[in-house]
Amino acid sequence: MSASRTLFDKVWDSHVVRSIENGPDVLFIDRHLVHEVTSPVAFHGLNTRSIKVKYPARTFATADHNTPTINQHLPVQDPLSAKQLKALEENAKDHGIPYWGLGHENNGIVHVIGPENGITLPGATIVCGDSHTSTHGAFGAVAFGIGTSEVEMVLASQCIMQPKPKKMRITINGKLNPGVTPKDVALYIISQLSTSGATGYFVEYAGEVFRDMSMEGRMTVCNLSIEMGARGGMIAPDEKTFEYIQGRTYTPRGDAWEKALPYWTSLYSDADAVFDKEVEFEGNAIEPMITFGTNPGMGVGIQGGIPMANETKGSPSTYKKSLAYMAFDEGETMIGKQIDYVFLGSCTNGRIEDFRAFASIVKGKQKASNVTAWLVPGSHKVERAIKEEGILDILTDAGFRLREPGCSACLAMNDDKIPTGKYAVSTSNRNFEGRQGPGARTLLASPLVAAAAAVTGKVTDPRTLLETAYA
Amino acid sequence: MAYDKFNILTSSGVPLPLENVDTDQIIPARFLKATERKGFGDNLFRDWRYHQDNSPKENFVLNNPTYSGKILVAGKNFGSGSSREHAAWAIYDYGFRCVVSSFFADIFRNNCLNIGVLPVQVSPAFLDILLKAIESDPKADIKVDLPQQKISLVHSDHAASFDISAYKKENLINGFDDIDYLLNMSEEIDAFAAKTPL
Ligand code: SF4
Numbered sequence: 219m220s221a222s223r224t225l226f227d228k229v230w231d232s233h234v235v236r237s238i239e240n241g242p243d244v245l246f247i248d249r250h251l252v253h254e255v256t257s258p259v260a261f262h263g264l265n266t267r268s269i270k271v272k273y274p275a276r277t278f279a280t281a282d283h284n285t286p287t288i289n290q291h292l293p294v295q296d297p298l299s300a301k302q303l304k305a306l307e308e309n310a311k312d313h314g315i316p317y318w319g320l321g322h323e324n325n326g327i328v329h330v331i332g333p334e335n336g337i338t339l340p341g342a343t344i345v346c347g348d349s350h351t352s353t354h355g356a357f358g359a360v361a362f363g364i365g366t367s368e369v370e371m372v373l374a375s376q377c378i379m380q381p382k383p384k385k386m387r388i389t390i391n392g393k394l395n396p397g398v399t400p401k402d403v404a405l406y407i408i409s410q411l412s413t414s415g416a417t418g419y420f421v422e423y424a425g426e427v428f429r430d431m432s433m434e435g436r437m438t439v440c441n442l443s444i445e446m447g448a449r450g451g452m453i454a455p456d457e458k459t460f461e462y463i464q465g466r467t468y469t470p471r472g473d474a475w476e477k478a479l480p481y482w483t484s485l486y487s488d489a490d491a492v493f494d495k496e497v498e499f500e501g502n503a504i505e506p507m508i509t510f511g512t513n514p515g516m517g518v519g520i521q522g523g524i525p526m527a528n529e530t531k532g533s534p535s536t537y538k539k540s541l542a543y544m545a546f547d548e549g550e551t552m553i554g555k556q557i558d559y560v561f562l563g564s565c566t567n568g569r570i571e572d573f574r575a576f577a578s579i580v581k582g583k584q585k586a587s588n589v590t591a592w593l594v595p596g597s598h599k600v601e602r603a604i605k606e607e608g609i610l611d612i613l614t615d616a617g618f619r620l621r622e623p624g625c626s627a628c629l630a631m632n633d634d635k636i637p638t639g640k641y642a643v644s645t646s647n648r649n650f651e652g653r654q655g656p657g658a659r660t661l662l663a664s665p666l667v668a669a670a671a672a673v674t675g676k677v678t679d680p681r682t683l684l685e686t687a688y689a
Numbered sequence: 690m691a692y693d694k695f696n697i698l699t700s701s702g703v704p705l706p707l708e709n710v711d712t713d714q715i716i717p718a719r720f721l722k723a724t725e726r727k728g729f730g731d732n733l734f735r736d737w738r739y740h741q742d743n744s745p746k747e748n749f750v751l752n753n754p755t756y757s758g759k760i761l762v763a764g765k766n767f768g769s770g771s772s773r774e775h776a777a778w779a780i781y782d783y784g785f786r787c788v789v790s791s792f793f794a795d796i797f798r799n800n801c802l803n804i805g806v807l808p809v810q811v812s813p814a815f816l817d818i819l820l821k822a823i824e825s826d827p828k829a830d831i832k833v834d835l836p837q838q839k840i841s842l843v844h845s846d847h848a849a850s851f852d853i854s855a856y857k858k859e860n861l862i863n864g865f866d867d868i869d870y871l872l873n874m875s876e877e878i879d880a881f882a883a884k885t886p887l
Binding site for chain 1: 713714721723741773777785795796804830854856863867868872874881886
């Protein structure tokens with residue numbers, strides 16, 4: 219093994235149980251997160267083979283994708299959703315897995331509750347049957363999404379078979395301008411690299427911009443790694459990371475903490491480590507972003523216009539089909555476009571910092587009458603913090619109401635569907651056709667842009683409403 | 690999950706020359722509520738295939754009787770988006786055994802290989818040749834030879850080779866899955882786990 223290694227090499231290599239010649243590595247998985255939608259067929263597979271989950275203590279289950287965000291104390295109405303939830307509850311029980319179902323104090327979106335409960339740790343390998351598992355990379359973990367056959371693999375063996383991805387480093391130095399958030403940084407990178415620009419790579423984010431970011435911000439960035447095609451993204455752990463995880467339920471304590479710390483601090487890319495690809499951007503070049511099309515790479519600075527088809531890299535017919543779905547024209551500006559819905563939430567932007575940002579704009583203002591707003595905390599812990607910090611009062615005074623935690627309109631599996639043809643400014647991660655409901659039109663943006671849209675009823679530059687600089 | 694073994698497949702192709710076809714198009718999230726792997730083929734490309742009143746959209750390729758076959762020939766960056774294996778299941782259950790594209794999203798490619806759908810990545814130029822050939826003759830046969838790692842347009846000189854890991858190739862040809870392999874190394878994994886703190 220060469221002396222100089224990247225952060226990713228250090229974590230990946232230390233988890234290889236066996237390397238298959240001309241084939242994948244057998245990678246040991248420290249912690250496995252399970253939810254109701256991608257697990258039933260995997261458990262069914264285990265039952266068919268008459269085997270049990272190999273390490274239940276390394277497995278954690280929650281309900282989030284399919285759950286209602288109002289009246290969670292009542293039985294789930296949709297019979298298919300109810301059946302999926304019941305299946306997970308029973309599977310968890312049969313296999314001795316901790317299960318945080320609806321109403322449980324730890325319940326929430328799988329990628330929000332992992333970090334909150336100290337399940338997510340530096341140097342760990344973490345998988346989940348959800349592509350945004352990349353979120354956990356914010357802590358210096360190797361974390362990635364897997365399919366249901368792979369969920370079954372990990373349940374059965376605590377290992378997964380994967381070829382080792384190539385390595386890419388994205389470095390952004392300098393400072394971000396006021397009103398520019400981690401979400402804008404991520405949407406900017408994707409707009410530059412395209413949705414397939416990092417396919418085949420595992421990304422490390424480096425440089426001052428990411429060092430300066432809060433843990434919540436780092437999670438937002440790592441979360442969106444998958445939207446540029448990367449399997450995952452990660453950031454070297456530092457003091458901020460250790461401070462965040464210390465004392466959480468599943469974080470090691472006492473001697474175990476003291477032992478882990480020196481290892482965790484060794485997790486960074488060596489100075490002369492070699493990446494397969496390096497990309498650099500300048501922090502001050504980034505504006506608040508918004509998307510105008512049907513993939514997350516179709517984003518522009520909020521003051522900008524929709525590019526002409528002949529200026530774009532991909533196929534013009536695909537591009538035009540996408541604009542037709544959105545009912546937008548080439549060359550139009552985004553500012554001032556009327557919107558119908560605002561969605562604040564998801565594992566991308568459903569954490570407390572996102573609600574603080576949203577509140578900083580709507581404080582003392584009123585929700586626009588043409589806007590339906592769904593504000594959905596990422597977890598019960600986030601929900602509690604919203605209440606304790608007085609944010610709920612600000613939101614209520616401005617005419618908003620808070621829903622209960624879950625994935626909600628991010629993938630619209632429950633009743634939170636944006637109606638056909640309506641425009642939604644969403645803090646989630648995907649603007650694919652029909653993602654937020656059949657025929658729904660999604661504009662991805664930061665919580666600040668979402669808040670500005672919520673109080674003005676149209677696409678608005680949040681910097682025109684910022685009273686205090688966004689910290 | 691058991692699947693049909695894959696060796697040599699000769700079939701006409703169904704063209705879908707769009708780029709960035711994402712998993713939400715392949716199977717929309719509202720159809721992911723099943724607890725068993727059944728019936729996903731009916732909802733393959735649901736919103737492109739059917740109007741909201743469930744009547745078929747005439748101009749979508751799967752509703753066009755001119756095209757049929759077990760090979761889907763699709764534009765660049767096919768399968769981007771979510772990790773839902775349901776997307777690969779829907780393709781398999783509909784009757785496709787092979788997807789040809791000039792670029793695949795990572796997780797989707799893995800999911801396909803795990804459930805018996807062969808993703809064949811070809812150059813943009815070769816993809817173009819296939820699409821043009823189907824356009825001029827919808828019944829034109831395409832031959833996918835997994836043992837030889839070769840894809841060719843039957844009755845023509847057009848052929849290309851494709852990559853696949855030797856391990857995955859073995860699996861597909863024999864209908865094995867990774868779990869069989871992993872269960873056989875249980876002791877090695879236990880030893881590894883013992884020195885890996887939780
Ligand atoms: S919030 Fe959206 S992206 Fe995140 S886990 Fe839920 S469905 Fe997936």
